Amino acid sequence: MSDSQKRFPYHVRILCRNKAFTAPSTAGLCPGYSQANVIILPSKFAADFRLLGARNPVSCPLLGETKPGDPQVPEALAADSDVRTDCPSYNIYRDGVFAEQKESIETEWRDDSVAFFIGCSYSFEAALVKNGLPPRHLELNRAVPMYKTNYRLCPAGVFGGHMVVSMRPYRLVDLERVRDITRPFVKTHGEPVAWGLDGAKYLGITDLDRTNPDFGDPTEIQDGEVAVYFGCGVTPQLSVMDSGISGEVIGHTPGRMLMLDIKDEDVCLSF
């Protein structure tokens, strides 16, 4: 992939559509543009899923959705984009269990499929970098560590389950700046939900030496730093998997997101 091909989300989507996108992750692509988590459900579950997002916006910030059966991504999010082909790859789950990974899902898309697009924390990470507070996993060139928690979502119809959080270590003295920088990103999880040993205890996270996250890579926490926990877009996927609904559910492959035409400032509240 040449540098020019990385510059615009549309280029990346075309690469995906041509099954020519080979990178393990979309992290860092098209700086300044937003990316989305994708989840595709039968339309009979759409109202409950929409409500799961409305009741739990920190974990499940909904950016938009398709019409039932229409694979066109809303123009407001991405121009001329087909959700069946424009992610790098897809994870297919059947009856709540991972079944296979595919590069496109034309044959899996149904007349009653609805795709939901959920905000991604890459947006506020760029702002943290710009303000001299780069997340450790970026410095280490790793995936962000993510943890399942005991924190229950507000249930919505068939969906419930628990919050998943991502973790970035920061010095306590920098915590208020980290909160201030991430606060405006209301559509991409926003400011942290908890921090420190007290936060870990509340969330039920026991991996205090950071070596064994539930998803992503281990990170390094240095002397004087505390773990800072943020809402995470893996939450709605786990909620759907844990709900016990039968049939086929499709998500983007974690880390390999749908590239959007909207910019980070578009998912950021201006005060």
Place this chain on the structure above:
Amino acid sequence: MSDSQKRFPYHVRILCRNKAFTAPSTAGLCPGYSQANVIILPSKFAADFRLLGARNPVSCPLLGETKPGDPQVPEALAADSDVRTDCPSYNIYRDGVFAEQKESIETEWRDDSVAFFIGCSYSFEAALVKNGLPPRHLELNRAVPMYKTNYRLCPAGVFGGHMVVSMRPYRLVDLERVRDITRPFVKTHGEPVAWGLDGAKYLGITDLDRTNPDFGDPTEIQDGEVAVYFGCGVTPQLSVMDSGISGEVIGHTPGRMLMLDIKDEDVCLSF
């Protein structure tokens, strides 16, 4: 108060304005119309409070707010209404501590005061009654029992704290109907957040014989019934009190709400 005076919210607001409203509660007044919790803050805290609502919409469903310094309630909520006079009474808190109760707050209202209006569960209670599932406290002519919980809100700037829940006992066999009936009321707390012994344990509620709620009146739980817990509009008041912000904060007196011109169906999602 004559029956005709109870019929329209505007009449009740005029009674309040003339300091002629004497009932202990607005529960059951003007059936079909919505009521609002009110909280009044200095404008420097408005952005954080707005965000507290956006991040915790089940506990803190924001219906609207005034312009800073302008006591006019938004026309979309109530016509020709002055927030300084149109609640039955007000509780004034200074530095987080209850100071006094007043019938109007013209002298307390400042150039930088902002009033927020928050949805109230009276709306879905009418729907429960209509569907043959009347909440027990209405049958007993008592206030709904409310409990402080261990469930943390997603913090928002200076505001954080814990969810307060209201409790209504139902038979387990009726739970799914109760969930279905209350689900659409997205602006007035919506479907329950937890239920049963498992729910009480998760929320940290130990008053299992229902004799000692933190707010409101005790209720009766019958054989075969479980406690069903809903988000509660007392939550944002407690969050503000517990935030440690200095200065004056004003709320409506609990149970004595602002009568709105909007109807229950206006705060109800149509699926």
